[in-house]
Amino acid sequence: MFLLAQIGSAFVSLRRNVLRSLLTMLGIVIGVAVVITMMEIGAGASKSIQASISNMGTNVLMIWPWATKTAGISSGSGGAVTLTEEDCAAIRAECLAVEAVTPSLSRRGIQAIAGNRNWTPFTVYSGNEDYFTVQSWGTPDSGRYFTAREVRTAACVAVIGQTVKRELFPNEDPVGKDLRLNSVLFRVIGVLPIKGANMMGMDQDDTVIVPWTTMRNRLSRSGGSATGASGASSSSSTESDTSDVYPAVSASTYPEQDSVQAENYLLPVRFNNINQITASAKTAEQVPDAIEQITEVLRRRHGIQPGEEDDFVIRDMSEMLKTMTATSGLMTSLLLIVALLSLVVGGVGIMNIMLVSVTERTREIGLRMAVGARGSRILTQFLTESVLLCLLGGLVGIGVGRLASTIIANVLGWPVSVSLGAILISAGVSAAIGVVFGFYPAWRASRLNPIDALRHE
Amino acid sequence: MATPLIELRGLEKAYRLGDVDVPVLKGIDMEIHEGTLLALMGPSGGGKSTLMNILGFLDVSTGGQYLLDGRDVTTLSANARADLRNERIGFVFQNFNLLARTSALKNVLMPLEYAKHRKSAREERAWAESLLQRVGLGERMDYQPSQMSGGQQQRVAIARALVNRPKILFADEPTGNLDSKTSEEVLRMFQELNEQEGITIVLVTHSAEVGAFAKEAYHIKDGLIVGGTYTEK
Numbered sequence: 001m002f003l004l005a006q007i008g009s010a011f012v013s014l015r016r017n018v019l020r021s022l023l024t025m026l027g028i029v030i031g032v033a034v035v036i037t038m039m040e041i042g043a044g045a046s047k048s049i050q051a052s053i054s055n056m057g058t059n060v061l062m063i064w065p066w067a068t069k070t071a072g073i074s075s076g077s078g079g080a081v082t083l084t085e086e087d088c089a090a091i092r093a094e095c096l097a098v099e100a101v102t103p104s105l106s107r108r109g110i111q112a113i114a115g116n117r118n119w120t121p122f123t124v125y126s127g128n129e130d131y132f133t134v135q136s137w138g139t140p141d142s143g144r145y146f147t148a149r150e151v152r153t154a155a156c157v158a159v160i161g162q163t164v165k166r167e168l169f170p171n172e173d174p175v176g177k178d179l180r181l182n183s184v185l186f187r188v189i190g191v192l193p194i195k196g197a198n199m200m201g202m203d204q205d206d207t208v209i210v211p212w213t214t215m216r217n218r219l220s221r222s223g224g225s226a227t228g229a230s231g232a233s234s235s236s237s238t239e240s241d242t243s244d245v246y247p248a249v250s251a252s253t254y255p256e257q258d259s260v261q262a263e264n265y266l267l268p269v270r271f272n273n274i275n276q277i278t279a280s281a282k283t284a285e286q287v288p289d290a291i292e293q294i295t296e297v298l299r300r301r302h303g304i305q306p307g308e309e310d311d312f313v314i315r316d317m318s319e320m321l322k323t324m325t326a327t328s329g330l331m332t333s334l335l336l337i338v339a340l341l342s343l344v345v346g347g348v349g350i351m352n353i354m355l356v357s358v359t360e361r362t363r364e365i366g367l368r369m370a371v372g373a374r375g376s377r378i379l380t381q382f383l384t385e386s387v388l389l390c391l392l393g394g395l396v397g398i399g400v401g402r403l404a405s406t407i408i409a410n411v412l413g414w415p416v417s418v419s420l421g422a423i424l425i426s427a428g429v430s431a432a433i434g435v436v437f438g439f440y441p442a443w444r445a446s447r448l449n450p451i452d453a454l455r456h457e
Numbered sequence: 458m459a460t461p462l463i464e465l466r467g468l469e470k471a472y473r474l475g476d477v478d479v480p481v482l483k484g485i486d487m488e489i490h491e492g493t494l495l496a497l498m499g500p501s502g503g504g505k506s507t508l509m510n511i512l513g514f515l516d517v518s519t520g521g522q523y524l525l526d527g528r529d530v531t532t533l534s535a536n537a538r539a540d541l542r543n544e545r546i547g548f549v550f551q552n553f554n555l556l557a558r559t560s561a562l563k564n565v566l567m568p569l570e571y572a573k574h575r576k577s578a579r580e581e582r583a584w585a586e587s588l589l590q591r592v593g594l595g596e597r598m599d600y601q602p603s604q605m606s607g608g609q610q611q612r613v614a615i616a617r618a619l620v621n622r623p624k625i626l627f628a629d630e631p632t633g634n635l636d637s638k639t640s641e642e643v644l645r646m647f648q649e650l651n652e653q654e655g656i657t658i659v660l661v662t663h664s665a666e667v668g669a670f671a672k673e674a675y676h677i678k679d680g681l682i683v684g685g686t687y688t689e690k
Contacts (some may be wrong), residue, residue: 016558019560025649364554370542371543371567371621372543372571376536377571454554
């Protein structure tokens with residue numbers, strides 16, 4: 001009630017000099033509008049940076065088998081193929097921070113032939129039905145991605161990238177067409193959307209993606225060393241190699257274990273072991289959680305005692321994340337400085353006008369004191385006025401800022417994003433400015449001697 | 458005899474100018490009884506305005522004693538004085554001191570903002586309206602000061618001084634900015650208020666004509682009372 005009356009009388013005195021009140025507010029309006037616009041542009045920019053980085057997969061985790069030592073001789077990374085399809089399923093089922101997980105095999109130098117054209121995609125990747133989620137491919141440009149059933153049955157289906165489409169099917173829709181990879185016949189079921197080059201400059205669209213089971217059974221001769229580009233180049237050039245067409249079970253797919261190895265490993269290294277699992281965390285921030293959870297699941301499944309070394313290694317894009325965080329942090333603090341400066345300028349304007357107002361209304365202050373206003377009442381009255389002025393200015397500024405960023409978004413096409421935080425902060429800051437810069441004039445008013453104030457001309 | 462409303466005993470006031478104390482009031486003894494219409498008269502610079510400021514709790518004395526209703530109020534805090542001004546005292550100034558761009562009614566209502574015990578907005582408004590009618594401005598409640606003549610403005614100021622139901626009304630040269638006709642109107646109003654409502658009124662003036670409207674008068678010169686209580690004709 002008291003507060004309402006206070007605000008009411010402050011409003012009345014502000015209305016008594018509308019033009020000056022509006023001009024005073026202008027400083028805060030501009031300040032807050034700048035803050036809001038900058039914050040929204042900044043938030044939009046950092047969102048789009050984030051989007052483009054996560055498009056390349058900041059939340060992607062790669063899991064490889066790690067070195068084993070046999071009789072003191074280290075095999076180096078990937079020396080023992082200890083990851084299994086079941087590990088993959090367990091990660092999917094148990095790790096809450098993991099969004100999707102896929103076994104991952106890739107080969108280079110596989111020649112793709114369609115009709116009278118041929119092309120060797122940079123890399124042929126493979127995975128399960130979640131592969132596209134993990135690698136954030138989004139929705140297919142046309143056609144569809146392969147299903148769990150097609151992965152289970154090792155179906156000869158392929159999803160091709162834009163570059164491959166351009167080279168092999170320049171003027172037609174590739175969906176439903178046939179494609180031979182190393183003379184194995186595949187059906188094209190979908191086309192990937194355009195992704196462009198990745199951070200290393202590799203064309204991410206120059207690819208063919210097939211079910212990992214198909215890759216293992218029909219395109220590789222072993223599940224163990226598929227990634228190596230060295231072995232691949234020889235196989236692609238030999239058309240007469242029938243093992244590509246009819247993947248015979250050769251001795252090399254079952255690495256022989258000696259008795260020591262058999263004792264060392266709880267799980268036997270089997271034909272369907274896989275040499276890489278790729279997982280994606282739900283968000284980039286959850287990557288550390290995901291790593292922890294995956295480590296825990298795999299250690300348990302692989303029967304690794306506490307204190308023993310992991311038999312796998314998890315790699316993430318943490319460096320990239322760090323850079324990203326640092327960049328957006330720098331951007332935010334720069335914007336904050338600009339925001340602060342413009343608000344301080346607005347605040348000085350408020351102080352200036354309030355001082356003028358106190359001087360100009362000295363007689364009124366004297367009168368109010370003469371009729372019984374205590375100094376504290378004069379103080380709160382002037383403070384209320386300046387806070388009200390700043391808050392009104394802040395509200396208008398929020399509106400103007402929103403308008404400006406909408407115009408910028410529509411005219412310049414910059415990405416903007418509504419920042420509730422910025423709105424709340426600017427409202428709070430403008431009220432705080434009202435208090436801080438309104439205090440000195442209000443204090444001066446409250447300290448006036450009523451007699452001198454009444455005589456003031 | 459009943460306790461005087463105000464009693465001053467050897468009241469002194471000195472201003473400090475650099476290192477020197479300049480005495481303005483040099484020991485004033487005075488009694489003001491309830492229901493009187495008193496004039497403080499004297500040449501300018503004689504100390505009558507200073508005396509009125511001290512009597513009206515706008516200023517503090519530097520010596521002597523001030524009793525209000527028999528209670529010593531010589532040394533009161535600024536807040537206590539503000540409360541006393543609000544509850545007991547009404548002021549009418551020479552230059553009206555109305556809030557610009559504010560209606561007569563709102564000007565009259567203004568002192569109530571600082572009252573301790575407030576009534577409902579409707580009661581306050583009705584009271585202010587009745588006061589404006591009492592001073593003959595019932596038709597001009599929504600007028601702003603700039604739309605009114607000096608006499609009308611001073612009558613708004615009188616209504617404003619009465620809105621807190623004060624016991625004493627101080628009027629500092631209330632007719633100084635008015636022509637003789639409106640001066641007389643305003644002074645008649647003071648007389649009416651004094652006779653009909655029993656409000657104690659203290660007029661500060663240098664003019665004998667104004668003093669003639671008072672029941673009693675003190676002549677103050679050089680910080681001392683030079684003429685006693687008597688009725689001028």
